[in-house]
Every structure is written in C-alpha cells, then in structure tokens.
Amino acid sequence: MTSAGSWKMESQRAYFGKALVELGRRNPKVVVVGADTTESIKSIDFGKVFPDRFVQLGIAEPNMISVAAGLAAAGKIAFACTYSVFGSAHTYNIVRQNVAYTRLDVKIFSSHAGLTVGPDGATHQINEDIGLMRGIPRMTVLVPADGPQTAKCVDAAAETKGPVYCRFSRTNVPTITSTDDDFGIGKAYVLRDGSDLTLVGSGLMVARCLQAAEALDRDGVDARVINLPTVKPLDEPALMKAARETGAIVTAEEHTVVHGIGAAIASVVVRDRPVPMAFVGVRDVFGESGEAEDLLRKYGLTVEAILEAARDVMKRREHSLPPRVQGSAARTAK
Amino acid sequence: MGPVSEETIASLKRQATTLRRHIIRMTHNVQSGHPGGSMSACDIVTALYFHVLRVDPKDPTWPDRDRFVLSKGHACPVWYAALAERGFFPVEELMTFRKIDSRLQGHPEMGTTPGVENAAGAEGQGLSFSVGLGLAARMDHAAWRVYCLMGDGEQDVGQTWEAAMAAAKYGLDNVTGFIDRNGIQQEGRTEDIMPLEPLAEKWEAFNWHVLNIDGHDFRQIFAAIEEAHRTKGRPTVIIARTVKGKGVSFMENKIKYHGAATSDDELAQALKELEVPS
Numbered sequence: 001m002t003s004a005g006s007w008k009m010e011s012q013r014a015y016f017g018k019a020l021v022e023l024g025r026r027n028p029k030v031v032v033v034g035a036d037t038t039e040s041i042k043s044i045d046f047g048k049v050f051p052d053r054f055v056q057l058g059i060a061e062p063n064m065i066s067v068a069a070g071l072a073a074a075g076k077i078a079f080a081c082t083y084s085v086f087g088s089a090h091t092y093n094i095v096r097q098n099v100a101y102t103r104l105d106v107k108i109f110s111s112h113a114g115l116t117v118g119p120d121g122a123t124h125q126i127n128e129d130i131g132l133m134r135g136i137p138r139m140t141v142l143v144p145a146d147g148p149q150t151a152k153c154v155d156a157a158a159e160t161k162g163p164v165y166c167r168f169s170r171t172n173v174p175t176i177t178s179t180d181d182d183f184g185i186g187k188a189y190v191l192r193d194g195s196d197l198t199l200v201g202s203g204l205m206v207a208r209c210l211q212a213a214e215a216l217d218r219d220g221v222d223a224r225v226i227n228l229p230t231v232k233p234l235d236e237p238a239l240m241k242a243a244r245e246t247g248a249i250v251t252a253e254e255h256t257v258v259h260g261i262g263a264a265i266a267s268v269v270v271r272d273r274p275v276p277m278a279f280v281g282v283r284d285v286f287g288e289s290g291e292a293e294d295l296l297r298k299y300g301l302t303v304e305a306i307l308e309a310a311r312d313v314m315k316r317r318e319h320s321l322p323p324r325v326q327g328s329a330a331r332t333a334k
Numbered sequence: 335m336g337p338v339s340e341e342t343i344a345s346l347k348r349q350a351t352t353l354r355r356h357i358i359r360m361t362h363n364v365q366s367g368h369p370g371g372s373m374s375a376c377d378i379v380t381a382l383y384f385h386v387l388r389v390d391p392k393d394p395t396w397p398d399r400d401r402f403v404l405s406k407g408h409a410c411p412v413w414y415a416a417l418a419e420r421g422f423f424p425v426e427e428l429m430t431f432r433k434i435d436s437r438l439q440g441h442p443e444m445g446t447t448p449g450v451e452n453a454a455g456a457e458g459q460g461l462s463f464s465v466g467l468g469l470a471a472r473m474d475h476a477a478w479r480v481y482c483l484m485g486d487g488e489q490d491v492g493q494t495w496e497a498a499m500a501a502a503k504y505g506l507d508n509v510t511g512f513i514d515r516n517g518i519q520q521e522g523r524t525e526d527i528m529p530l531e532p533l534a535e536k537w538e539a540f541n542w543h544v545l546n547i548d549g550h551d552f553r554q555i556f557a558a559i560e561e562a563h564r565t566k567g568r569p570t571v572i573i574a575r576t577v578k579g580k581g582v583s584f585m586e587n588k589i590k591y592h593g594a595a596t597s598d599d600e601l602a603q604a605l606k607e608l609e610v611p612s
Contacts, residue, residue, distance in 0.1 A: 031470075031473070052473060053473060055469060055504075057496075057500050058496075058499070058500075060493075060496035060499070060500070062459075062462070062492075062493040062496060063462045063465070063493055063496035063497050063500055065462075066459045066462030066463045066465075066466065066493070066497070067462050067463070067465050067466040067469065067497075067500065068466060069462075069463055069466060070462065070463040070464060070465060070466020070467040070468075070469070070470065071466040071467075071469060071470045072466070073401075073444075073451065073452070073463070073466065073467060073470075074401075074466070074467050074470030074471065074474075075397065075470065075474075076470055076473075078466070093456050094456075094459060094493075097453050097454070097455060097456050097459060098452075098453060098459050098462075098463060101443065101444070101453045102444040102445060102452070102453045103444075103445055104444075
C-alpha cells in the first residue's frame with residue numbers, strides 16, 4: 001500500500017473492460033449484454049473481441065436484465081452491464097423476479113454509481129442502489145475500492161454461483177490495492193491495524209479512510225482501517241472483532257446513510273457488542289450537478305467529515321452520549 | 335411434426351379436459367388462483383406438452399430440451415396440471431397448489447418445481463427471458479426451440495415490446511410467441527382497460543411473422559406451429575383467439591373468473607360439464 005497522497009488516479013471502468021475480455025478468453029460461457037452505454041462503461045471491449053457473445057439491446061434495461069436471465073438459464077454466465085441507476089432502481093423488480101428469485105448466473109456490473117457521476121446530476125447519481133440490492137434475497141453485493149479490485153470482482157463474480165450486483169464509479173479513483181492482493185467475496189480487508197477506533201470504508205471512500213487514519217495518527221490516535229468490498233454477505237466476524245477490539249466505528253460510503261453500508265454494519269455490531277458509531281455518507285437528499293470533487297465536499301464525503309466523526313465516536317465512547325449523524329455540510333443542502 | 339391423426343386429436347381433447355378438471359379442482363381446493371386464464375390457454379398448453387415439445391420428465395433439465403416459458407404466470411395451474419400429467423411430478427401433488435410447504439407456488443418459481451422453466455408473476459418479462467434463451471441456443475448452434483405463452487393483458491407492459499424489438503433485431507426464428515387472446519384482464523375487457531387492437535398489425539410493425547388462429551382448435555394450433563418452424567430469419571407470434579374460462583358454461587367470458595375460484599356448488603357443476611370424452 002502506498003502512502004496517502006501518492007496514489008495513482010485510475011479508471012475503474014478501464015480495469016473492468018480489460019478484466020471482462022480476459023475472463024471471456026478463459027471462459028467461453030461468459031456473455032455480455034448491454035443497453036446503449038457499452039462504450040461509456042467499456043463493456044464494448046468484450047464486444048469487439050467476442051461479437052458473437054455480445055448482445056446490444058438498446059435503451060431497454062428491463063429487457064436487458066430478463067434477456068441476461070434467459071441466457072443464464074441456458075447455461076451462460078451473463079454480465080449485464082450499464083449505469084448503476086438503470087441496473088438497480090430502474091429494473092428493480094426485473095432483477096428481483098428474473099435474477100434473484102431464479103438464482104441465475106446474472107452478474108450486474110454497473111458503473112456511474114453515487115454522487116461522482118458529477119455534471120449529469122441527480123437523475124444519474126444513484127445513492128440508493130446498495131440498499132436496494134442488499135435487500136433482495138440471494139443477491140451478492142460488491143463495491144470495489146478501486147480499479148484492481150474491480151477487476152477482481154469480475155473474476156470472483158464469474159466463479160460465484162448465482163446473482164451478483166457490483167457497483168463502481170465513473171470518476172477516476174485512487175488505486176490503493178494491487179492486482180497481487182488477495183480478494184474473496186465476503187471478506188473484509190484490514191488495510192491498517194489500530195486499536196483506538198475503526199474506520200470502515202467502501203468504494204472510493206476507502207482511500208479517504210486511509211487519509212483520515214494518517215491524520216489521526218499524527219494526533220496519536222491509532223485507527224484501524226477496513227476495506228469492505230463485499231456488502232453482502234457481510235464479513236460479520238471481522239466487523240464484530242473491530243467493535244470488540246477498538247470500541248468505536250465510523251463508516252464511510254458514497255451512498256445514502258439511510259440503508260447503506262453503515263446501516264448494514266450497525267445491524268451486525270449491535271447484536272454482538274454495541275459501540276458508538278457514526279455514519280459518513282449522503283444524507284437523505286438527492287445530489288445535483290457539479291464536478292465530482294466539489295460534490296463530495298458539499299455533501300460531506302470528505303476526510304474532514306471522517307475525522308469529525310472519529311472524534312465524535314471517541315467522545316461518545318467516553319461519555320456514553322446519544323448518537324448523532326455526521327456530514328454536517330450537506331445537512332443544509334437540498 | 336407431420337400429419338396429425340383423428341385419434342391423436344381425440345386423445346388431446348381428452349387430455350385437455352383432464353387438465354381443465356385439475357385447474358378447477360386446484361383452485362377450488364385453495365379458494366384462490368386464476369382459473370379463467372388457465373382454461374383459455376389449456377388447449378395451447380396441451381398441444382405443446384403432449385405433441386410438440388421435446389422434453390423428458392425423467393430429466394427435466396436435459397440441456398437439449400425445448401423450452402416452454404409461461405409469461406402470464408398467474409395461469410400456472412394449467413402448467414402444473416400439464417407437467418403432472420406429463421410425469422414431471424405426481425398428479426396428487428397438484429392439490430398442494432398455493433399451500434404452505436408446496437413446490438407449486440401461486441406463481442411459478444424456477445428451480446423448485448420440476449419442469450418449470452422461468453419465474454413469472456409480474457407480467458411482461460417472459461418474452462425477454464425467451465429472447466435470452468433463443469440467443470443462447472443460437473450461440474451454441476443448438477436445435478432446441480423456445481415457446482413463450484403470453485397473456486393479452488400483458489401486451490400492456492412496455493417490456494413486452496422491448497423484447498419484441500430485440501427478437502426481431504436478432505431474427506430469432508427459434509422463438510415462437512403465443513398470445514392467449516381471451517380479451518379479458520383482471521379488471522375488465524382488454525379493449526376497455528387499454529385497447530390493444532390492431533394487435534396483429536402492431537406485431538407485424540415490429541417485424542414479427544404473425545398468425546391468427548382459433549386457440550381451441552388443435553389442427554390450427556399445429557398448423558401455426560409448423561409454419562413458425564418453417565419461417566426463417568424472424569420470430570413468429572401466434573395470436574390465438576380464446577375464451578376465458580373455456581369449457582365451463584358459467585365461467586366462459588366472465589371477468590370474475592380471472593382471479594376467483596369456484597364455490598362448492600359451482601365445482602360440482604363444472605366437473606359435470608368437464609366429463610372426459612371416451
């Protein structure tokens with residue numbers, strides 16, 4: 001792991017497209033369906049190499065999901081790839097009935113998740129997909145932290161039986177993992193050990209957790225950092241261990257805090273060892289147009305917000321104060 | 335398929351009546367379910383399962399089998415009845431329909447019921463699923479075919495037309511659609527709820543080969559399927575005029591029996607009318 005600040009900024013989509021082609025070479029059962037976003041999210045890379053295993057269905061995502069299910073029912077491993085808002089919310093009941101209920105090998109890989117879609121605005125910035133998808137029985141939900149981990153998700157999804165939803169970002173993100181790192185569905189990864197509190201991040205917020213941990217270290221606070229690329233099934237032992245050993249948890253996600261990763265973790269932690277928690281993420285609001293970095297700042301998905309949350313949970317642990325929500329910047333946003 | 339003998343037709347008629355008796359009993363037994371649209375589709379399903387489909391009840395997931403996809407999932411009583419009579423599971427199991435711990439769910443569940451090929455309930459997904467199956471068969475240079483039974487009510491669903499465009503784009507001549515054109519959906523006549531006509535012209539405009547038949551006439555059903563098999567380079571849809579509740583006088587063309595079971599008195603009357611011809 002490189003130190004914060006010297007990370008390379010890379011495209012998850014580029015890693016995704018390349019991984020899909022390599023998987024296609026290894027496994028002839030892999031097919032890809034698209035819905036007029038294939039150039040943008042790089043699934044076209046697969047289509048160029050394997051035109052006979054690539055299906056372009058136009059702006060018809062419900063059809064795309066069901067077609068993928070039909071392909072899977074005939075023995076294919078079907079990657080249905082589009083923007084996150086269309087691969088989750090727009091097609092929710094199709095995914096539920098035709099993919100999850102059927103247990104079929106459909107792998108929904110979606111780019112353009114979260115606020116960092118940027119200038120396209122709130123219609124495209126889905127901050128609700130993780131909660132939607134983790135609520136569906138039989139669904140595996142993946143949120144890779146960076147490019148190399150996105151590639152690993154492609155391979156792992158193909159090897160896992162049944163439906164998978166994986167979401168990643170349009171914007172370039174810091175590369176914090178390596179292609180040599182271990183990756184397994186259902187595993188949480190401790191990137192930095194620590195005993196004073198735990199910062200759990202998913203997606204592009206993992207890098208921010210690492211930066212926050214460095215800042216805390218300068219103040220003599222020893223923070224554990226966990227990268228949580230699998231939201232479902234959750235690595236419950238690792239999260240319970242973090243609660244027991246560090247006694248306070250901050251979660252950070254590019255998603256609504258209403259039903260996202262923080263909520264999932266809280267529901268595990270309270271069963272075993274309730275500890276003060278704080279939730280950095282999008283409040284119960286829609287986003288807006290803007291550059292990715294400006295949006296992250298305005299909506300409180302910053303290193304500073306994680307630090308504020310960290311101080312808050314540690315203070316509450318000492319004084320047993322009632323919990324409060326984080327991300328003050330966006331509380332007044334629309 | 336070849337020529338169909340008078341004997342075969344007579345045997346299929348007996349089989350269809352047996353399926354209708356099952357449908358009435360199953361829905362009466364649990365006092366719920368959708369008998370009307372099961373009865374209208376009964377002759378099409380009988381024709382497919384007892385004369386057309388290459389399937390093996392002993393090996394329900396045989397890779398080279400033909401696929402039957404029921405898009406109008408609420409009509410699953412006719413599917414379960416056909417599968418049971420065809421030997422996919424015991425006929426006695428039909429009476430567990432819609433009850434706790436049953437393999438026969440109120441709407442089809444794939445992977446649980448032997449012979450059930452898709453999940454349906456929310457309307458309008460089956461043709462898309464069939465397009466996926468048809469594409470997979472083509473990718474594998476396989477000879478098996480896909481038959482998708484749709485309701486006319488689900489012609490309201492936008493996804494049906496997304497699938498229609500996709501099947502035409504890829505020229506899926508291994509996919510055959512049936513529309514059970516009984517003219518009634520949950521809340522009324524299709525032409526009152528959401529007018530579909532001119533329906534044949536709509537499908538033609540979507541580049542499908544369109545056939546109009548009487549969906550209760552076995553010879554017309556077989557002729558249409560043979561024409562679908564002969565039609566290359568595009569998919570065929572068979573618009574089958576049917577009668578909702580077909581076979582029981584007081585149920586025919588009645589909106590009520592879309593989603594209502596018979597009472598005890600009605601059951602006796604219905605079974606009397608559905609005597610299996612000898």
